[in-house]
Amino acid sequence: MKFTVDRAVLLKALAHVQSVVERRNTIPILANVLLDAKTEGSLTLTATDMEIAVVEEVAGVTVPRGGRTTAPAATLYEIVRKLPDGARVELDHGGGDGPLTLRAGKFNTSLAVLPVDDFPSMTEGKLPTKFSIKAGVLRDLIDRTRFAISTEETRYYLNGIYLHAAEAEGAPVLRAVATDGHRLARVEEPLPDGAKGMPGVIIPRKTVQEVRKLADETQDEIEIRLSDTKIRFGLGTVALTSKLIDGTFPEYERVIPRGNDKKLTVPKKDFEEAVARVAAISSERSRPVKLSISRNNLLLSAASPEQGQAQEELDADTVSYESSPLEIGFQARYLTDITAQIGEKMEFLFADGAAPTIVKDEAKPEALYVLMPMRV
Structure with a gap:
């Protein structure tokens, strides 16, 4: 040669x-x-x-x-x-x-x-489902869910993104879901032609990372072929074939709360910066940030036995909340991960201080995040 x-x-x-x-x-x-x-x-x-x-x-x-x-x-x-x-x-x-x-x-x-x-041959076998998706759409599905992929190897079926066809408000959608048991990310796009009837598949974390890097290099359509055991991404001159996680993804819809009626709306940038400042009081990544919420008022606070405490109140004219007062705590890193997916305005939907909370991007209702609270 x-x-x-x-x-x-x-x-x-x-x-x-x-x-x-x-x-x-x-x-x-x-x-x-x-x-x-x-x-x-x-x-x-x-x-x-x-x-x-x-x-x-x-x-x-x-x-x-x-x-x-x-x-x-x-x-x-x-x-x-x-x-x-x-x-x-x-x-x-x-x-x-x-x-x-x-x-x-x-x-x-x-x-x-x-x-x-x-040199081993990883034969693809039959991949009966075939559809194409724009590179930008695939990047968006990955970016807004992969932060919630579990790294706990014992629950291997959570070590990837669950991709499947579903229905939302009567319309067929392609839905990507990831969860680690502490937070959940669910994002959907209109179902591409050819994806109807596709099996629900769990794409492994490493495959997600490799496909995301490749998708950065193109604006063209990406061809996806899959069976219930393998998936193939065709990106121009590159073809990536991967085994799928052999497991059953949990019934995630059951953990998405339906009755959260206390709504808080805050500017993403102000909230993100305030969380970073108050969380800096502690070097512990799992230290909670407490949200004390009352009518059109939000106070964020954190405390550390070694370092002291910190708090910051958001400007009243930027906070919208009309329900009864509420106190709830979240791990700072989890809050930051979800905040990074939001545009200009964040929407929180609470039930009480101990129940799962829904977080949304006010401008992009097709994305939904669930966050478990921490005791504070």
Whole structure:
């Protein structure tokens, strides 16, 4: 195998595939990228960790001798990254166990390879559901839910985003949900053509992260194909295939309160900054911030046995609340995570000081967040 390609083109492709490679693993071949060059001038790069596989087609490649080999993904990426802009990179492998030679200008190096036959194939199988979604829509679904993905490995079925077809006010929607048991994020968009009847699937956290990075690089439509065990995202020349979490997502609708009738509306920016200031009194990430709410008035406070206490009152002309007085506490970080998803105005819906609270973006009712209170 021998081919030549522009450094920028190769670097972009390597950045996509090497990010799924696990740096620490017990199977050496999983640290490698598969290089497949064909004499008609195409190059395919593949990397996998046995849960996710990324395949990228690279154009603009000169291939005097076709062939396949594997090379250490992280090392190859670092070498190409440090080559000068505009460099032309030549990769040459004579076959067998011999090294892969990389040349660029006056620089050359040799990389050890592993047998192509050892490289695992993550076959997709049948993916009967197929639909397309705009990159911006997919980014929005991910960004407004992924903060609530659980990191608790024992409840593995919460370690991802639950994507499924649903109905909202009589209209079909594509809904993304994530929860860690302390907060819940539910965001929906109009159901794309072809998604009706799709199985509800749990997309793993790592897959969510990789797809989000890829979606940043395009404004085009992203093709999604899925079954009840695998999902494939097609983004231009890149295809990412992932196994799905084999588990049952909880019946999340049951934890969304229906009778919260005490409504507080506050400016997002003022609230966010006030939370940050009062929470700074304590270095404990789980320290609660207390909201003391009365008619058109909101006082935020926090206390630390070691550091003291802090409080801040929001301007009365920016706060809207017409119900009976209420005191309730929330973990500061959870408040901040949800606030980051809101536009200009935040809407809180309370039942009492001990019940789950609903948080909404006043301008985007398609997004809903549930936050469990803390004892203060």
